[in-house]
Amino acid sequence: MASSGRDGDESQKGEAESCVGNGSSSKDGYQQSNEDEGAVELIRRYFAEKLGFSEDKKEVFQEKVKALTEASVDGVIKYIQERNCKNIITMAGAGISTAAGIPDFRSPGCGLYSNLQKYKLPDPQAIFEIGFFRQNPQPFFTLAKELYPGSFKPTLCHYFIRLLNEKGLLLRHYTQKQNIDTLERVAGLPAEKIVEAHGTFHTSHCLECKHEYTVDWMKERIFSDSVPTCEKCDGVVKPDIVFFGEDLPTRFFVCAEKDFPKCDLLIILGSSLTVQPFASLIDRVPKVCPRLLINRERAGHRDWVMAALQMGRGLDFDSRDNFRDVAWLGSCDEGCQMLADKLGWGDELRKLVVDEHVRISKQQNETSKRQTEYPSEKKRAESEHQ
């Protein structure tokens, strides 16, 4: 996967070279390409004027000068170092936790949506739709039991985000995983740095009277194979993850409004960027802000017609005018290790992962040993959390 990442970089570099006309194309080829560009520019202007999308080219040109010197990973590293970035935003999807053994949603074959046949749902997404859940909550809780974290450990990518924070570079981490794993917290990222856009398993609420329940209360119900019902009013209790058809947490809107205009580098990790409004956060950074995607596949990019016409929104890896968007294709862990190496923190990150994984294993062993020796301690710990 790293090699395809590197190929991705090379293609960006090739593109940058052809932009300045120093490629190996013949004079005829060069003239032809100039004519093509002229035609594309004419079409672009025509549509931009007709549709009212006209952009101030001068402004964009001036901004271009301010962004990456090279639309590649090395360009991003140089930018971080020379511009003294302090307001990096990371946006993460389910892909940052697959290396910990937690499936994502849409990856063909191994993603959750490919493996829900046994629940006989009208369609795979129904398991996360609030209307369906109100009628039939059982499939969701059966799935939650299957997926409940046993001894998952944060991935290297989670620790990279922690390092960004410890180096004073991270403004905020936005995650759209439904955080049953809460791996960001386990990795040591402070709560105020995390925005859980699609909620969390950390708390649960009764759908009727809104009474709150703890993660341990919910866990016990999930593992006893019962649909959790409220002790006050008998309503169904749902973990505070955002289902389709529900509003996102207020914190998401408040933080996004404040953070994105300040962002000086956006790093998108392990997301298909298919679900709104999370996906469109990528368009809320300043026009000059570089955006780096680290993912197994390209995501969130404008289609080529819109890119050629300089219209529409989304990442823009391929247009000749690209001065800020970079795709590194491969695993999140490999991509983050590569970034850390280039920033000179490679060994620190490797050591952090090893030390923390040893610490977590030790903690997990001690807990399960204590609970085997003193089963009543488990009961006490659970009731203390309620």
Ligand code: CNA
């Ligand atoms: P996703 O749609 O499953 O995408 C994951 C992305 O990560 C894909 O592009 C993968 O190729 C990539 N990937 C997987 N593993 C790795 C890896 N190790 N390294 C690099 N890349 C990797 O998950 P997202 O988080 O992007 O999307 C959110 C899910 C939540 C959507 O698919 C929704 O259907 C789902 N959901 C949303 C809601 C809601 O919006 N309220 C509710 C319930 C579920």
